[in-house]
Amino acid sequence: MTKKRKKNPKVLLLAALAVIFVVLVVVYFSGGGGEKIRHETEPSGPGGLSADGEAPTTRTITLFFLSEDDDLLHAEKREVPAGRSVAEDVETAVGELLKGSSGDLVSPFPPETKVRQVFLDEDGTAFVDFSREFAENAAFGASSEMAAVYAVVNTVAVNLKSVKRVSILIEGGERETLGGHIDLSRPLLPQYSLVAK
Amino acid sequence: MKRQGTTAFLGAVILLSVVVPSRPRTLPGPEPQSSQPSVLVVSVRDLGGSSRVTLSSTVPLPYSFEKRTGALQVTFETPLAFRVRQAAFAGGFVRSVGWSQGRGSYAFTIELASESFSFKPSIREDPFELSIDLGPAPAEAPKPVAAPAPDAPAASGRETPAAPGPGPLPGDQPTRFKTIVIDPGHGGIETGAKGKFGALEKDITLAIGLKLRAIIEKNLAFRVFMTRDKDMDVSLENRSALANNHKADLFISIHANGSPRKNSHGSETYFLSQNATDEESRRLAYLENSSGDLEGRIEGDGRDDIKLILWDLAQASYLKQSSQLAESIQSGLNALLGTANRGVKQAPFKVLTGAACPAVLVETAFISNPEEEKELGTEAFQDSVAQAVYLSLVEYLKLYP
Numbered sequence: 001m002t003k004k005r006k007k008n009p010k011v012l013l014l015a016a017l018a019v020i021f022v023v024l025v026v027v028y029f030s031g032g033g034g035e036k037i038r039h040e041t042e043p044s045g046p047g048g049l050s051a052d053g054e055a056p057t058t059r060t061i062t063l064f065f066l067s068e069d070d071d072l073l074h075a076e077k078r079e080v081p082a083g084r085s086v087a088e089d090v091e092t093a094v095g096e097l098l099k100g101s102s103g104d105l106v107s108p109f110p111p112e113t114k115v116r117q118v119f120l121d122e123d124g125t126a127f128v129d130f131s132r133e134f135a136e137n138a139a140f141g142a143s144s145e146m147a148a149v150y151a152v153v154n155t156v157a158v159n160l161k162s163v164k165r166v167s168i169l170i171e172g173g174e175r176e177t178l179g180g181h182i183d184l185s186r187p188l189l190p191q192y193s194l195v196a197k
Numbered sequence: 198m199k200r201q202g203t204t205a206f207l208g209a210v211i212l213l214s215v216v217v218p219s220r221p222r223t224l225p226g227p228e229p230q231s232s233q234p235s236v237l238v239v240s241v242r243d244l245g246g247s248s249r250v251t252l253s254s255t256v257p258l259p260y261s262f263e264k265r266t267g268a269l270q271v272t273f274e275t276p277l278a279f280r281v282r283q284a285a286f287a288g289g290f291v292r293s294v295g296w297s298q299g300r301g302s303y304a305f306t307i308e309l310a311s312e313s314f315s316f317k318p319s320i321r322e323d324p325f326e327l328s329i330d331l332g333p334a335p336a337e338a339p340k341p342v343a344a345p346a347p348d349a350p351a352a353s354g355r356e357t358p359a360a361p362g363p364g365p366l367p368g369d370q371p372t373r374f375k376t377i378v379i380d381p382g383h384g385g386i387e388t389g390a391k392g393k394f395g396a397l398e399k400d401i402t403l404a405i406g407l408k409l410r411a412i413i414e415k416n417l418a419f420r421v422f423m424t425r426d427k428d429m430d431v432s433l434e435n436r437s438a439l440a441n442n443h444k445a446d447l448f449i450s451i452h453a454n455g456s457p458r459k460n461s462h463g464s465e466t467y468f469l470s471q472n473a474t475d476e477e478s479r480r481l482a483y484l485e486n487s488s489g490d491l492e493g494r495i496e497g498d499g500r501d502d503i504k505l506i507l508w509d510l511a512q513a514s515y516l517k518q519s520s521q522l523a524e525s526i527q528s529g530l531n532a533l534l535g536t537a538n539r540g541v542k543q544a545p546f547k548v549l550t551g552a553a554c555p556a557v558l559v560e561t562a563f564i565s566n567p568e569e570e571k572e573l574g575t576e577a578f579q580d581s582v583a584q585a586v587y588l589s590l591v592e593y594l595k596l597y598p
Contacts, residue, residue, distance in 0.1 A: 066456075066457055066458060068458055068460065071456065071458065071461055071539075106457050106458060107457070108457050139388060139389065139390050139391040139398075139455065140389075140390065140455060141389065141390030141398065141452075141453070141454045141455015141456060141560075141563070141564065141565060142452055142454050142455070142467070142544070142546075142558075142560050143454050143455060143456040143461060143560075143563075144390070144455050144456050144457050144565075146544060147456070147457070176432070176433055176434075176547055177433065177547045179387075179389070180382065180383050180387055180389060180433065180547075180548075181544075181546055181547065181548075182544065182545055182546065182547065183545045183546065183547035183550055184547075185547070188545065
């Protein structure tokens with residue numbers, strides 16, 4: 001009897017402690033989880049903020065392609081949905097570029113090329129990550145490689161004022177060159193001297 | 198920077214348009230009445246002690262001589278356009294033959310092994326052939342040909358053999374072999390641009406590179422290294438590293454162009470654009486130093502950023518010389534190839550960034566253009582490219598002996 005009496009408070013105490021512990025654990029983790037969710041939602045807020053506060057639904061962008069007439073880049077205007085962030089606008093512009101000309105301009109890109117992702121750093125460099133086809137499905141000569149590289153760099157820089165330089169990545173990584181010519185190991189400045197007047 | 202680049206580009210264009218366009222195109226057959234192209238063939242034979250330069254042409258040409266110190270200039274007055282071809286060159290007393298085209302004239306400059314010399318012309322008509330025997334001046338006892346200084350490392354380099362090669366360099370300055378690196382573009386699995394008929398850029402660049410090596414070794418006191426002399430993969434970094442390891446004086450990369458446009462055609466020569474003159478490199482500008490010092494500082498693999506920027510600065514200090522070499526090569530190509538002149542351009546070519554010496558990249562013609570693809574595959578065209586680059590090199594060396 002006495003044994004039972006002694007045992008019972010101990011068991012109860014242990015049980016109570018266990019319950020408190022479990023509750024604490026649950027509260028702790030659910031609290032942390034809640035914070036995490038808030039973190040995920042937050043960045044898209046400031047990132048997606050459009051400069052004038054009210055997001056316009058479309059914007060007109062300039063794309064660069066080659067022409068049959070000369071070896072310069074030629075501009076083509078296109079109406080696209082406005083993105084919620086600079087990165088999104090870059091991705092849209094490059095995506096449109098890869099679709100090719102809607103007129104009779106010539107695309108310097110291998111047709112299978114896709115944009116994988118775009119991100120920006122604080123110094124105004126846009127990193128545009130392409131699928132492997134960009135480097136592997138073309139036998140680039142110097143002219144075609146320059147056209148492909150600067151069609152991207154100029155298109156991104158001309159449409160997004162905050163972008164000063166463009167770094168081209170392939171499958172998420174740095175690559176020496178696309179096909180043995182233009183140095184991609186560092187960000188490139190736009191070259192408007194390659195654009196037809 | 199962008200503005201600077203544009204200005205430089207415009208400057209190059211203006212310079213070219215001043216220098217070049219007055220020149221009639223030296224296409225084969227600019228004369229409608231003759232079905233055959235007018236060709237001026239230059240050959241040099243070693244006669245043991247003296248040399249004979251022969252200039253022959255399909256049409257007779259009025260000529261005149263001008264004797265200078267260590268050189269003889271032969272001028273042909275003619276309104277016709279010619280393609281100049283060098284047939285054979287066994288130097289001996291003649292160090293080099295350069296040529297330039299003026300308004301209605303072609304001037305050949307024959308550089309000789311000694312400052313004073315004598316010459317004896319003889320002429321043969323139909324076909325027109327002007328032979329000039331050149332030898333040491335009679336008063337002057339033939340100097341023993343100074344053996345080239347043996348200080349050049351005899352390692353794996355292919356030294357130009359001293360004996361049949363050119364004579365001593367002018368003046369008493371100690372002879373130091375210049376070192377040139379020829380870089381045939383692409384190679385191995387990296388084919389470069391492809392032609393419609395299956396020609397590959399890597400094969401054409403190699404063929405031209407080997408021909409260029411042969412001409413240079415035969416005619417100039419140069420050590421010549423190739424970044425590849427067969428079909429193999431060589432990384433771009435290793436190409437410039439090879440130049441730096443051998444303390445190269447010049448780096449010439451040979452390419453054939455490719456464009457998505459079939460119509461793109463012509464020849465162009467590139468040197469490095471200064472993309473690196475960006476804030477980040479300016480921040481590190483204090484690291485700038487003389488390029489001579491650079492080689493000592495950068496050893497092993499230069500993968501980190503500071504080293505990369507130093508490489509850029511190394512090339513930056515050679516930009517002027519690179520541009521002059523590019524100009525010289527471009528005019529050489531214009532004169533000898535009959536291709537369209539696309540001019541001298543600047544671009545951030547990876548292979549040029551690392552070389553700590555004047556460096557250029559020659560886009561000989563477009564492999565993506567069916568007509569030029571055929572040309573690029575012929576021995577004659579490849580010979581002409583090699584010849585043009587060689588003659589341009591001789592011109593360039595007058596600026597930087």
